[in-house]
Amino acid sequence: MKLKKGIIMLLTMCALLITVRLNGPLSAYMYAVKQGDASAYASALPEPSAQGKASLREMILSEAAKKRIAPVDASVDRVWKAIPGYNGLEVDVDKSYRLMLHAPENEPFRLVYREVEPKVTLDDLGRVPIYKGNPNKPMVALMINVAWGNEYIPSMLQTLKKENVKATFFFDGSWLKKNTDVAKQIQAAGHEISNHAYTHPNMSQLDRNAAYNQIAKTEALLKSTLHVQNHWFAPPSGDFNQMTVDVAAEQGLKTVLWTLDTVDWKHPPAYSIIQKVRTRVEPGSLILMHPTDSSSQALQGIITAIKGKGLLLGTVSDTLSSNRASLVEAHP
Numbered sequence: 410m411k412l413k414k415g416i417i418m419l420l421t422m423c424a425l426l427i428t429v430r431l432n433g434p435l436s437a438y439m440y441a442v443k444q445g446d447a448s449a450y451a452s453a454l455p456e457p458s459a460q461g462k463a464s465l466r467e468m469i470l471s472e473a474a475k476k477r478i479a480p481v482d483a484s485v486d487r488v489w490k491a492i493p494g495y496n497g498l499e500v501d502v503d504k505s506y507r508l509m510l511h512a513p514e515n516e517p518f519r520l521v522y523r524e525v526e527p528k529v530t531l532d533d534l535g536r537v538p539i540y541k542g543n544p545n546k547p548m549v550a551l552m553i554n555v556a557w558g559n560e561y562i563p564s565m566l567q568t569l570k571k572e573n574v575k576a577t578f579f580f581d582g583s584w585l586k587k588n589t590d591v592a593k594q595i596q597a598a599g600h601e602i603s604n605h606a607y608t609h610p611n612m613s614q615l616d617r618n619a620a621y622n623q624i625a626k627t628e629a630l631l632k633s634t635l636h637v638q639n640h641w642f643a644p645p646s647g648d649f650n651q652m653t654v655d656v657a658a659e660q661g662l663k664t665v666l667w668t669l670d671t672v673d674w675k676h677p678p679a680y681s682i683i684q685k686v687r688t689r690v691e692p693g694s695l696i697l698m699h700p701t702d703s704s705s706q707a708l709q710g711i712i713t714a715i716k717g718k719g720l721l722l723g724t725v726s727d728t729l730s731s732n733r734a735s736l737v738e739a740h741p
Contacts, residue, residue, distance in 0.1 A: 434475055457510060473500035473518060481545055482529035483731070491537040491663075493692075494527035494731045495545045513623060524733055531544050531729065536647070536658045541668040542693030542728040548721040549694040550728040551711075552667055553704075554643060556581035557607045559591055561705035570706045575726040577602050578668035579643040582607035582627030589634050596635055601724035603641040604628055604662060613646040621656040641665045641725055665725060671711075674705040683710035690715055695725065 415571065451549075457465075480497030504521040512519075531539075542548065545684055553565070553576050569576060578595050580602060585592050596602055606623040615623065624642055631637040642657040642664050655665045669689050671682045682703055686696065696711070698704045721734050 462510070463494045465509060466502070466616055468518075469500065469502055469505050469509070469520065469562045473502055473505075476500055476509045476520070480525045480527040482527045483531045483534055483543075484499055484529070485534055485537055489540045489668075491531060491534045491539045492541065493539070493543045493729045494529060494532045494678075495543040496527065497525035497592070498733060499525055508640075511533065513546060525542055527731060529555055530731060531663070536651070536654045536678060538664045538666055539652055539729060540666050541695055543731070544691065544693050546728070546734050547692045547719060547729045548723045548734045549690060549696060550663075550723055550725045551576040551677050551696050552579060552643065552701065553577070554579045554581075554605050554645075555700055556584050556605060558700055559588060561663045561702060562591060562595070562698045564705050565700055565708055566595065568705075568712070569600070570598060572709070572712045573631075574712055575724050575727075576723045577603055577641070578629070579603045579605035579607050579641070580627065581645070582623075582630050582651050583609075584625065585630050585634065587629075594639075602631060602635055603639050603643065603725065604631065605643050606645050609645040611646060612644045612653040613650040618650055618654060620653055620710060621659070624657055624660055624662065628662070664728070665695065668694040670697045671704060671707070673699050673701045673707075676701060676703050679703055679707035679710065682707040683714055686711045687714035687717075690718060690720065692720060693728065695728065 412627055440489045441653040474497075477500070481495040483494035484492050499522065501521045501523045504523075505519070506523055508519055509516075541576070542550070552575070555562075555578055570696060578600055580592060583606075584591060585619050592602070607626040608623065610619075610623060612620055612623065635707075640662060642662040643666065644653055644664065647666055649666075651663060656666050668691075669686065671677075672684065673682060698708075712722065723734075
């Protein structure tokens with residue numbers, strides 16, 4: 410019996426050896442897979458003919474022309490003010506060519522993409538407030554303004570963690586000074602931290618020096634306690650004027666407001682907030698929230714409603730950047 414098994418094993422190994430020797434590309438391919446080096450596979454194959462190379466490049470160029478998505482320039486809208494640009498997408502012909510040149514015959518046709526930045530960016534628009542992201546980008550952001558109350562922060566953080574969602578928390582400076590430990594917990598969870606003035610004033614009613622200091626005091630606290638490199642300022646109660654935008658810009662911050670307000674400070678039932686978001690959310694929406702009972706109870710439903718519309722959730726920085734939400738968007 411042992412002799413019989415040995416003969417069968419020997420015949421199997423011989424057959425496998427003959428197959429591999431007769432099939433050079435397969436042998437090289439298996440070696441490359443084991444080594445994790447595509448170049449090893451390519452070097453083991455004969456060089457494709459000039460006609461084959463030309464044919465491959467023509468095929469890639471043809472596909473590239475079909476699949477190109479033009480970038481969208483940032484612009485100033487009459488209603489929504491500053492609208493960020495959105496990167497285009499195009500096939501990297503050279504990289505695609507190198508990838509496919511030595512691919513096995515049965516390998517699926519693959520293309521390598523690269524993003525194309527718009528000619529006009531958000532920075533080019535000057536000192537203009539921002540209410541929403543680019544409507545071509547399927548992403549929205551949760552803006553959580555924190556000026557008082559810690560009771561519902563833990564449950565909101567738990568929901569965000571469960572759903573793998575990162576939000577942007579705008580801290581009032583006086584709250585941050587008293588609640589540094591809570592702020593650090595929010596930051597440790599990976600959420601973006603930004604500026605919400607120092608004592609929650611109506612910014613438009615302040616003189617220039619007072620407005621500047623409201624932002625500067627909180628900015629200094631963000632840097633000293635949380636080591637944050639911030640980019641955004643959210644005026645309390647959405648109250649601002651051009652001077653507010655100017656003094657924020659002088660400190661390297663862009664003034665950001667919201668597209669959709671949950672009005673959770675009035676403590677509406679959770680289902681009404683969820684319904685509002687489900688009905689009104691769209692690509693680029695910035696959704697205003699606070700750590701209240703209403704938003705805490707509605708948060709899971711809000712996230713579910715947003716994802717149910719095929720939208721991604723990111724921070725304010727993610728949503729307002731010109732970076733594409735996903736390369737997959739370009740594929741048919």
